[in-house]
Structures are given as C-alpha cells and as structure tokens.
Amino acid sequence: MAPLIACPHCDTLHQRLDPGSRGLAACRCCGTVLYRRGWFSLRQWVAFGWATLIVFAVAQGFPIAQLSVQGLDVSLTFWSALRLCWDRGYYGVSVMTGLVGFWFPLVQIALTVWVMQALAARRLPPDLARILRLLQRLTPWSMAPVLVLALLVAIVKVAGMAQLQAGPGLVGFFVLSFMMSGLGRWDAHALWREAEDAGMASISGAHGRGAVCAACGCVQAQPASGHCLRCGAAMRHRRHGHDLEVWALVLAAVIFYIPANTLPVMRVQTLLGSSSHTILGGVVELWQMGSWDLAVIVFVASVLVPVTKLLALSFLLLRKHVDDSRTQQQRTRLFTVVEFIGQWSMLDVFVVVLMTAMANFPGLSRIDVGPAALNFGAVVVLTMWAAMRYDPRRGWDRLRLARQAEDSHAR
C-alpha cells in the first residue's frame, strides 16, 4: 500500500502516489497542494543546496552597495547595518532583523543541505528527528526574499542623497532569493517523505490511522504515549481551546498596530534640517519621488497586508458555522492567503535598518530608527504567530459532524 498523507488544512487522508514528471498533488477536498515532484534528483538538490550556501556567503559577505557623498564613502553590508543599529542602542530591532534576515535563513539552508546529504548517502544522523523539528519551526521565520525587496526600496530612497554603486552582494541577494524559494520546497515533511521512500523511516499509515503528527506528517493510530512513533514530537489531536489564544494574539497585534502607524518609523537628519517619517508618510514620499511602483509595494506590504491578516483572522474566528464544503473551501483558501502573506510586512523594518547604514555620513546625514519600527515588527510577529495557532481543520471537523448528524437523522 502507498504511504498515507493527511492534508494539513482539512485532514483528508490521501494515498501518496507518484504525481508524474514535474507534477503536483493537491487535496481533493480543499485544494491545498500536498506535494510536488521536483525537477532534480536528490543528489542534484544537494549540489543546489551547497550552491545556495555559497550565494548566501557572497550576499552577506560582500558589499551590497558603495555610497559616497562629498568624498566620504560608506560600504553597505547587511551585517554592517545590524551592527550600526546595535551600536546606536536599537537592540530590539537589530536582534529581530538579524534573526529573520541572517541567522534563520543560514540555519535553514545548512540544516536542509545536511539532511539531504545524509539521505543521499543513506546514513541518517541519530538526532534526525530533532533537526527536522527545528527546521519545521524555523522555516516560516526565515525572510531572505523580503530582505531583497527591502534592499530595492532602500536603494531607491537613498539614490537622491548619495552617489551609489552596486556591489557583488546585491547580485548575491537577488540570486539568493530565487534559490531559497527553490530550496524552501524541502521542508521537514518533504524530507521525511524522502526518508520514507528510501526505506529509512517508518511508512506513514503503516501503524494505523486516526492521528497525524504535525511535526513529521506521519499518519498513525493515536499513540498511548502521546508522542509520535516516528519523530517523538508531542501529538495533540487538534489545537483545542486555542481560539482564545488566537484572539489574544490578534488583539495584541491591533494594540501594537496603533503606535506602529502613528509614531515615526525613522528620523532623518541632513544639513538641510531634520524630519520624522511615519510608515504612511514614507509611502507618500516614494510616490512623490516618482517611484509609484515601489510606493504601491510598500503600501501593500506595510498597510494592506497587516490589516488583511487581522481582518481575515477575526473573520475566521467569528464565523464558525459552516453549511457546505464550498464555504469551508473558501475559508481554507483565505487562511492559506494569510499564511502566505505573513512575512512580507517585515519589509519596512528591513528598509529602516538598511537606510540607517546607507545614510551614515558623520556631519552630513544620519538616519535613526524610530519607535514605530519595533512596534511594527511586533505586529508582524504576533499576526504570524496567531496564524500558526489557528487550526483550519476544525472547520472541516464541524462540517463532517454536521453531515454525520444529518445522515443519522435521515435514517
């Protein structure tokens, strides 16, 4: 029998079959993509992973841009921007952007390559389960592609203030964002499936059914120990009683959203004087500079995305009654959107950190991080966290229960 795979959004069980060359398999109940067939073999993916690690080193190690004003030069790397923020006392912003822009992507690439290599060599490390649990937790917080977009916005904003020459780090970041979205296909579940196919891990569904491990995706009978047979992660049938937790996170995000928009996100000092900018002010400024395309991107990422996330989560929490599978499908799709757009609102926080380093010409210009940046970062973290705690499968549970009740009534 083929291994079983449970849809993460509606819990429907499927047999995992080969989707054919370059094909993908989607859930027949809610449409969520369950798995794809990659373009490369596992050995080719290992090489791709190593290449991603090298590109990461180039992007982070070489200058992104060289800026000069009246004979003064500044060489920008992401690390130098983090360092400058730290030195000026913006510890919160520096640590937050450092984690999601540097450390998490680095650990994500390194762990993925390590496990892929072990799978290709058919020798799994003894603590594979722990490594993959870490990878699973970390991946949503790894935001290298958002950082790339932020670089673009920051460069356009600073272009008028200083002479700018692109460095190898910029090319590195662009290539990195594409390579990381390719490598991102290898999440913990995909790696477990590969181990399953190679006969190195127990087959999902071989030990009964009725429960699914969220950490490794293994379908099994509800274990008496409360821990997954395959990876040892704690297993709960559903995230029961977590509606209150999601509400609390949404509410906290709303509270942080107010100072995030009313307080200045950055302060600019030049020879002409000093000024403070809010997030919306920054959008207007980009528009007035003629970069309407970037103004739209920043508006979407900083205003539309967080508001959409908050409204969508509140709607999903309030509307519990489901009449038919169509409505539930739409709600599942809405949740998928909330999950997908999650990290993009970090854009403005990255922009501020980068601009701080880009305008650092002592005596001529200086940009400082405003109090809104940390508040805005908190909104992003809280809304992403809320989406992770929300369980879309419970809506489908209610629908199934209603149908069972109808059936028994008809009999």
Ligand SMILES: [Zn+2]
């Ligand atoms: Zn589904």
Ligand SMILES: [Zn+2]
């Ligand atoms: Zn497991």
